[in-house]
Amino acid sequence: xxxxxxxxxxxxxxxxxxxxxxxxxxxxxxxxxxxxxxxxxxxxxxxxxxxxxxxxxxxxxxxxxxxxxxxxxxxxxxxxxxxxxxxxxxxxxxxxxxxxxxxxxxxxxxxxxxxxxxxxxxxxxxxxxxxxxxxxxxxxxxxxxxxxxxxxxxxxxxxxxxxxxxxxxxxxxxxxxxxxxxxxxxxxxxxxxxxxxxxxxxxxxxxxxxxxxxxxxxxxxxxxxxxxxxxxxxxxxxxxxxxxxxxxxxxxxxxxxxxxxxxxxxxxxxxxxxxxxxxxxxxxxxxxxxxxxxxxxxxxxxxxxxxxxxxxxxxxxxxxxxxxxxxxxxxxxxxxxxxxxxxxxxxxxxxxxx
Amino acid sequence: xxxxxxxxxxxxxxxxxxxxxxxxxxxxxxxxxxxxxxxxxxxxxxxxxxxxxxxxxxxxxxxxxxxxxxxxxxxxxxxxxxxxxxxxxxxxxxxxxxxxxxxxxxxxxxxxxxxxxxxxxxxxxxxxxxxxxxxxxxxxxxxxxxxxxxxxxxxxxxxxxxxxxxxxxxxxxxxxxxxxxxxxxxxxxxxxxxxxxxxxxxxxxxxxxxxxxxxxxxxxxxxxxxxxxxxxxxxxxxxxxxxxxxxxxxxxxxxxxxxxxxxxxxxxxxxxxxxxxxxxxxxxxxxxxxxxxxxxxxxxxxxxxxxxxxxxxxxxxxxxxxxxxxxxxxxxxxxxxxxxxxxxxxxxxxxxxx
DNA sequence: TTGTATGCGTTATCAT
DNA sequence: ATGATAACGCATACAA
Numbered sequence: 001x002x003x004x005x006x007x008x009x010x011x012x013x014x015x016x017x018x019x020x021x022x023x024x025x026x027x028x029x030x031x032x033x034x035x036x037x038x039x040x041x042x043x044x045x046x047x048x049x050x051x052x053x054x055x056x057x058x059x060x061x062x063x064x065x066x067x068x069x070x071x072x073x074x075x076x077x078x079x080x081x082x083x084x085x086x087x088x089x090x091x092x093x094x095x096x097x098x099x100x101x102x103x104x105x106x107x108x109x110x111x112x113x114x115x116x117x118x119x120x121x122x123x124x125x126x127x128x129x130x131x132x133x134x135x136x137x138x139x140x141x142x143x144x145x146x147x148x149x150x151x152x153x154x155x156x157x158x159x160x161x162x163x164x165x166x167x168x169x170x171x172x173x174x175x176x177x178x179x180x181x182x183x184x185x186x187x188x189x190x191x192x193x194x195x196x197x198x199x200x201x202x203x204x205x206x207x208x209x210x211x212x213x214x215x216x217x218x219x220x221x222x223x224x225x226x227x228x229x230x231x232x233x234x235x236x237x238x239x240x241x242x243x244x245x246x247x248x249x250x251x252x253x254x255x256x257x258x259x260x261x262x263x264x265x266x267x268x269x270x271x272x273x274x275x276x277x278x279x280x281x282x283x284x285x286x287x288x289x290x291x292x293x294x295x296x297x298x299x300x301x302x303x304x305x306x307x308x309x310x311x312x313x314x315x316x317x318x319x320x321x322x323x324x325x326x327x328x329x330x331x332x333x334x335x336x337x338x339x340x341x342x343x344x345x346x347x348x349x350x351x352x353x354x
Numbered sequence: 355x356x357x358x359x360x361x362x363x364x365x366x367x368x369x370x371x372x373x374x375x376x377x378x379x380x381x382x383x384x385x386x387x388x389x390x391x392x393x394x395x396x397x398x399x400x401x402x403x404x405x406x407x408x409x410x411x412x413x414x415x416x417x418x419x420x421x422x423x424x425x426x427x428x429x430x431x432x433x434x435x436x437x438x439x440x441x442x443x444x445x446x447x448x449x450x451x452x453x454x455x456x457x458x459x460x461x462x463x464x465x466x467x468x469x470x471x472x473x474x475x476x477x478x479x480x481x482x483x484x485x486x487x488x489x490x491x492x493x494x495x496x497x498x499x500x501x502x503x504x505x506x507x508x509x510x511x512x513x514x515x516x517x518x519x520x521x522x523x524x525x526x527x528x529x530x531x532x533x534x535x536x537x538x539x540x541x542x543x544x545x546x547x548x549x550x551x552x553x554x555x556x557x558x559x560x561x562x563x564x565x566x567x568x569x570x571x572x573x574x575x576x577x578x579x580x581x582x583x584x585x586x587x588x589x590x591x592x593x594x595x596x597x598x599x600x601x602x603x604x605x606x607x608x609x610x611x612x613x614x615x616x617x618x619x620x621x622x623x624x625x626x627x628x629x630x631x632x633x634x635x636x637x638x639x640x641x642x643x644x645x646x647x648x649x650x651x652x653x654x655x656x657x658x659x660x661x662x663x664x665x666x667x668x669x670x671x672x673x674x675x676x677x678x679x680x681x682x683x684x685x686x687x688x689x690x691x692x693x694x695x696x697x698x699x700x701x702x703x704x705x706x707x708x
Numbered sequence: 709t710t711g712t713a714t715g716c717g718t719t720a721t722c723a724t
Numbered sequence: 725a726t727g728a729t730a731a732c733g734c735a736t737a738c739a740a
Contacts, residue, residue, distance in 0.1 A: 001491055003733055014711045019735055029709060044490065048467035050407040051733035054716045059404065060464070061447070069436060071629070075429035082423060082450050091464055093415070094448045096436050110414070110445055113402035113717085114468075136398065137355055220633045246630070253633035275425070276600070279574045279607035281635045357717055368727045373719060383725060405717035408732045467733085 002043040011039045022047055053114075060089060062302060063115035063134075065107060066096035067122050067187075071218065071246050072274045073291050074121075077143070080295025081119060088303055090116070101126025108134050117302045119143065119295075122188050139305035141298045146188040148316065153301040155294060155317040159189050162287040162321025163196025163241070164203075166269045169285070169323055170239045171204045174334035175267060179212035179237040181226040181247050190218070193243045193271060212237060216247050223247030227254025238333065239267035245274045245286055252280065252328075263330030273324055283326035294319055356397040365393045376401055407468075414443060416656060417469035417488075419461060420450035421476050421541075425572065425600050426628040427645050428475075431497070434649025435473060442657055444470070455480025462488050471656045473497065473649075476542050493659035495652045500542040502670065507655040509648060509671040513543050516641040516675025517550025517595070518557075520623045523639070523677055524593045525558045528688035529621060533566035533591040535580040535601050544572070547597045547625060566591060570601050577604025585612050592687065593621035599628045599640055606634065606682075617684030627678055637680035648673055 008015040013032060020028050021036045028036075040046075053059040062085055066074055078094070085092050093115055095107040101124075108130040111118065118134050120127070121143040131140055131149055142154035170178050180197045183190025198208035214229055216222035223242055227250065230236055242248035248270030255262055262268050262282055270277065273288035301315060362369040367390060374382050375390045382390075394400075407413040416439055420428055432448070439446050447469055449461040455478075462484040465472065472488050474481070475497040485494055485503055496508035524532055534551045537544025552562035568583055570576035577596055581604065584590050596602035602624030609616055616622050616636055624631065627642035655669060 004735095005733080015734080016712080016736075017710060020710085023735075027709075032709080044487065046463050046466050047735095048408075048733050049464070050404045050413065050467045051716090052467075052735080053404045054402075054408055054718090054733080055735045057716075061468075069429065069433045070426075072424075072426055072429065075423065075426065075432075078429075078432075078448070079423045079451070082448065086449070086451075086461075089464075091461075091468075092448050094432070094436065094446050095440070097433070097440075107440075107445075109400050110403070110443075112400050113404045113406075114415075114445075133398065220629050224633060249630050249633045252635065253637070256635045275574050276603050276630065279578060279603045281606065281610045283607070358719095359717080369718080370720085370728080371726060374726085377719080381725075386725080401719095402717050405732090406719075408717080408734090409719040411732080 002040075002045040004045070004047070007036065007040050007043055007045050010043065011036045059114055059116050061091045061093050061115050062299070063093045063108075063111040063118040064095070065098065065104065065118065065120045065123075066094075067098060067124075068218075069096040071244075072276075073244070073272055076291035077121065077295040080292035080297075081299055082295075083292075084296040084299035088299065090299075098127075101129065104130045105133075112137065117141065117306055119298045119302060122146070123149075124186060124188075139302060141302045141305065143294060143298055144188055146191075148314075151314050153305055153313075153315045153317075155297045155301060155319060157189070157289045157294065157319050158321045159192035160196040160199070162289065162323070163193040163243075163271065164200045165196075165321075165323045166271070166285075166287050167197050167200035167241055168203065169325065170241065170267060170269060170329060171200065171206070173239075173267065173329060173332050175237075175239040176206060177211075177235065177237045178206075178239045178241060179214065179230055181214045181216040181223055181240065181242045181251065183243040184217045185215070187218075190243050197241055216243060218244050218246055220246050220250035220253075223250025223252075224254045225250075227251040227258070231255075231258050231260070237266070239269070239329070241269045241271075243271055245270040245272045245277050245284060248284055248286065248328075249276075249280065252284075262328055267329040267333075269329060271321075277324075278326065280328075282328045285326045285329045286324055287321050288324045289321045290319065356394075356399040358399070358401070361390065361394050361397055361399050364397065365390045413468055413470050415445045415447050415469050416653070417447045417462075417465040417472040418449065419452070419458065419472065419474045419477075420448075421452060421478075422572075423450040425598075426630075427598070427626050430645035431475065431649040434646035434651075435653055436649075437646075438650040438653035442653065444653075452481075455483065458484045459487075466491065471495065471660055473652045473656060476500070477503075478540060478542075493656060495656045495659065497648060497652055498542055500545075502668075505668050507659055507667075507669045507671075509651045509655060509673060511543070511643045511648065511673050512675045513546035514550040514553070516643065516677070517547040517597075517625065518554045519550075519675075519677045520625065520639075520641050521551050521554035521595055522557065523679065524595065524621060524623060524683060525554065525560070527593075527621065527683060527686050529591075529593040530560060531565075531589065531591045532560075532593045532595060533568065533584055535568045535570040535577055535594065535596045535605065537597040538571045539569070541572075544597050551595055570597060572598050572600055574600050574604035574607075577601030577606075578608045579604075581605040581608025581612070585609075585614070591620070593623070593683070595623045595625075597625055599624040599626045599631050599638060602638055602640065602682075603630075603634065606638075616682055621683040621687075623683060625675075631678075632680065634682075636682045639680045639683045640678055641675050642678045643675045644673060 104127045117139045144156045201208045214226040270286035277284040458481045471493045494506045498510045555562045568580040624640035631638040
């Protein structure tokens with residue numbers, strides 16, 4: 001491949017001039033510049049990225065580490081990062097699906113010297129060491145971190161309050177026996193949503209410990225299975241809060257398969273508000289978070305951190321999680337007979353109205 | 355940051371020895387090695403990636419260029435690439451959402467010198483120039499290419515036959531008036547699926563030109579709108595083939611909103627078989643493609659190409675697209691009265707059985 | 709406006 | 725087994 005030297009020789013100039021042409025640094029004689037450009041095109045020359053970053057100590061690349069990469073949520077986060085990165089002339093080095101701290105460490109090391117910053121999603125305890133290590137060299141922005149890291153910016157969704165609002169909505173509708181399908185063990189978002197669920201119950205004077213908690217993993221199948229499990233119980237809950245939309249879809253399927261109608265027989269709320277949520281049958285009431293926006297915001301914070309150097313502060317941003325009411329929860333069930341109906345159906349004790 | 359020189363000095367050895375320790379090249383004296391490693395750890399040293407790739411001419415990185423990045427399909431492709439890349443100790447440099455050839459060119463240039471190979475999805479005419487340019491330096495693997503490029507491996511889904519099978523299924527069920535919602539203009543997959551649709555019609559002696567073709571863009575909203583459009587016509591079709599599952603979901607929603615039952619009133623088929631397809635209401639009959647597998651296969655081809663150098667041949671692989679029959683198409687409508695029912699409902703001329 | 713020379717951090721060749 | 729040193733391809737301070 002042609003190097004800067006080849007171009008310089010062919011154009012009869014020094015490599016410094018060629019370099020200047022490609023970085024339009026100092027004013028180069030227009031004639032010289034056009035001749036160099038012409039030769040460069042003919043030789044199919046373009047500056048070698050690795051060499052550039054070695055001298056400039058800039059890679060124009062952002063590292064991105066994700067815990068997982070399935071479903072629309074993560075995909076949207078990447079989309080946001082990708083879009084905003086390009087806007088700032090940065091590329092992204094992606095690495096995902098790390099099951100443990102060891103893998104994260106390896107991935108982090110491989111990125112050293114190749115990135116100007118690292119955007120890391122939902123780091124767990126095992127990843128903190130890697131974060132600290134990387135942080136000594138380049139800025140790190142955390143996405144939905146379990147624990148904040150000194151000197152790192154972070155941006156997170158209001159998982160807790162979003163979940164709380166969703167469940168409060170259910171309670172406001174008259175529901176008292178509400179179950180939840182949780183996300184994967186160890187996932188911060190999942191835990192925060194569970195916490196919001198419990199808080200909403202407690203807020204209403206209900207016993208969080210008495211509520212049915214079905215473990216899930218954010219995938220459709222888990223929601224389906226949870227539905228089957230829930231339906232096997234007596235009495236079954238009048239409403240279910242799924243920790244994400246994917247599981248809500250699975251749950252909806254299980255309910256439909258069992259002949260249950262939503263929201264008439266059982267109300268369902270999800271979380272994430274994926275593109276399909278509004279088009280489900282019934283349209284899913286869920287908590288909307290702007291995954292794409294999260295990625296964009298992370299890049300913005302990163303740009304700031306890169307600009308300000310290692311002295312940059314550590315901003316903590318919170319992105320809203322707002323309840324979007326559609327049709328999967330129906331309206332006030334008090335007095336509609338749903339409570340009795342369900343209880344009677346399950347052969348259990350009739351529950352009170354209030 | 356500590357460099358190889360710092361470690362060498364602190365350990366009282368030459369930089370060559372430190373390098374050997376980190377590349378366990380030649381046998382280094384165990385004692386020396388452990389001392390070097392100890393010092394390196396203390397100094398938090400790790401080889402600089404940019405410098406490494408400058409000397410070795412290897413970046414251990416694969417470039418990935420995608421036309422879009424929304425929905426589960428692209429996300430799954432990336433997942434497959436990511437997973438398989440890691441298995442081969444490669445990282446991925448991602449770039450997506452290129453609206454035109456100019457952007458592709460810029461993205462391609464930015465990758466020069468930073469990648470050992472490029473995996474490019476669905477390149478259009480405007481991208482071919484970039485492909486050719488990149489190809490002179492590193493191997494290129496094309497995903498679902500519109501036109502094959504000399505010297506490039508490629509792997510594609512059998513879009514055409516998959517679509518053909520889906521529509522043939524509908525025809526086998528007795529449907530004669532089948533509409534299609536297409537993908538975005540210029541998208542190869544979309545065009546191939548449309549071609550398969552038409553072929554299936556022709557195969558059955560039906561007139562492809564007479565079928566309703568509603569333009570779409572792969573997003574849910576387009577499917578919904580298409581549904582509204584279709585329902586406004588008289589007579590409306592007895593079946594609809596959506597070019598992807600996302601639009602099928604939108605269509606299903608429009609149908610439900612209009613009080614139409616699927617498959618009783620109208621049959622629906624999708625394409626992609628996303629994770630949610632089986633959990634929709636009704637479970638969606640669709641054409642299954644292994645997006646994740648596509649990514650993995652691409653990486654495998656890439657590894658082969660990198661091994662064999664520029665002399666490597668250009669393998670062309672086809673991945674199956676198989677029809678998965680679920681419940682959105684129902685069973686044979688001949689004799690069930692659906693044909694007459696529909697025609698009568700629309701106030702149109704009664705169509706014949708055959 | 710242009711050229712010379714140095715260094716970026718590493719691997720690899722050739723000695724020792 | 726280890727060391728000295730030359731690339732790798734480029735940007736840039738300094739000189740002209």
